[in-house]
Amino acid sequence: MVGVVALTVLALFYLGVYRPTHSPFSGWWTCALICAAASAVLLLGDETTAQVVTNPASTVASALGAVCVWFATRSLRRRSNPGWVLIVAPVVCLVAAVLDHPSTNIWAGNGVLFVVMALGFSASAVEVWRTWAQRRSQSDAQESREAITALAVSGIAATTLAALFTLRVALYLGVGHDDALFTHAVGPAATWVVMLICLVAVTFSVSAIGWDQRTRELRRQAAEDDLTGLLGRTAFLLRAQAAIANSGGRRAAQAWLVIADLDDFKPINDEYGHQAGDRTLQAFADVARGALRASDAIGRLGGDEFGIVMENLEEAGVVARLEEIRRRLALQPDAAGHELPTVSFGVAQCFPDLTLSEMLGRADAALYEAKDAGRDTVAVFEDRDPVP
Numbered sequence: 001m002v003g004v005v006a007l008t009v010l011a012l013f014y015l016g017v018y019r020p021t022h023s024p025f026s027g028w029w030t031c032a033l034i035c036a037a038a039s040a041v042l043l044l045g046d047e048t049t050a051q052v053v054t055n056p057a058s059t060v061a062s063a064l065g066a067v068c069v070w071f072a073t074r075s076l077r078r079r080s081n082p083g084w085v086l087i088v089a090p091v092v093c094l095v096a097a098v099l100d101h102p103s104t105n106i107w108a109g110n111g112v113l114f115v116v117m118a119l120g121f122s123a124s125a126v127e128v129w130r131t132w133a134q135r136r137s138q139s140d141a142q143e144s145r146e147a148i149t150a151l152a153v154s155g156i157a158a159t160t161l162a163a164l165f166t167l168r169v170a171l172y173l174g175v176g177h178d179d180a181l182f183t184h185a186v187g188p189a190a191t192w193v194v195m196l197i198c199l200v201a202v203t204f205s206v207s208a209i210g211w212d213q214r215t216r217e218l219r220r221q222a223a224e225d226d227l228t229g230l231l232g233r234t235a236f237l238l239r240a241q242a243a244i245a246n247s248g249g250r251r252a253a254q255a256w257l258v259i260a261d262l263d264d265f266k267p268i269n270d271e272y273g274h275q276a277g278d279r280t281l282q283a284f285a286d287v288a289r290g291a292l293r294a295s296d297a298i299g300r301l302g303g304d305e306f307g308i309v310m311e312n313l314e315e316a317g318v319v320a321r322l323e324e325i326r327r328r329l330a331l332q333p334d335a336a337g338h339e340l341p342t343v344s345f346g347v348a349q350c351f352p353d354l355t356l357s358e359m360l361g362r363a364d365a366a367l368y369e370a371k372d373a374g375r376d377t378v379a380v381f382e383d384r385d386p387v388p
Contacts, residue, residue: 028071035065039059042054042058051103067085067120069158073158096113168186230300246311255311257363260288260305264341284306287329288325308322346363
């Protein structure tokens, strides 16, 4: 029954989500569904002469499915997957099953398998909830409400499965699979019912996630700077315009516009070549991303000039984060072997009655102050006289 449902859901999901989107999440989830269906079908060989082969094979499919679920959730934050886990986890489960007399024991290797599945679902639950929290804090949260709801459903399902298999591990090792407590609480019947409910609920929830991931990827490709992966100029200026409009108000929300410029960047291109210059820009982008919050926006304005928008921070907090970028950049060796240049920052507080052009003028004026002060520093615009 479970195999039939898994195959049906797989077909619907493949045709309705994976084929049109080809998102990493839907791809890994399709693999997980294939493994779930294969595992259930292979268990039909239990108590037959084929059990010696089909039972360990089912264990391997289950282990692969748990890893695929984890990989799917990691893709939501564009995290790379450790490929070795895809080999080690099923091999460990296979060895445990083979050593546990699979020809006569339908529970062969299940102790190890339950541990692998508990770890896989637990790691997946952590990834989903982190993604859910991250997406809720992003500026386009309103446009992704359906996907955020789907993430919550998936998070609940992953947490439920993690708890289920953690309990299976505890009872399997504590009282054994023949005990009535194990049979009634987490035996095959109870486990398959829970997994079936989670399978159906998650699959039709993750369709929204798959489409959302594809949409966000297309937006990212359109908005990002090809070299650094930061926002492009147009996308960044739109983000800055929104921060200016949202600043002030009844809650006195603070927003800051920052212009960053690498000091003495031109000699790197002249002496080491443009490839070294490109690596330098990429190194700065990586350092800046690591020092800023997920809610901050950073983009490349052109050449070696970058823009940053920070909201809901006091001036001291803004300066502290920029100083952290400076500190990390000084410790970062360049791939070409030469020292990375220092960076100067010009900071201006946003006010809703100022235009984007006026705000850029203020941040630029502060940047010139930083350059005049000897570079490699942070300067904050002081509202003395209007910037021409």
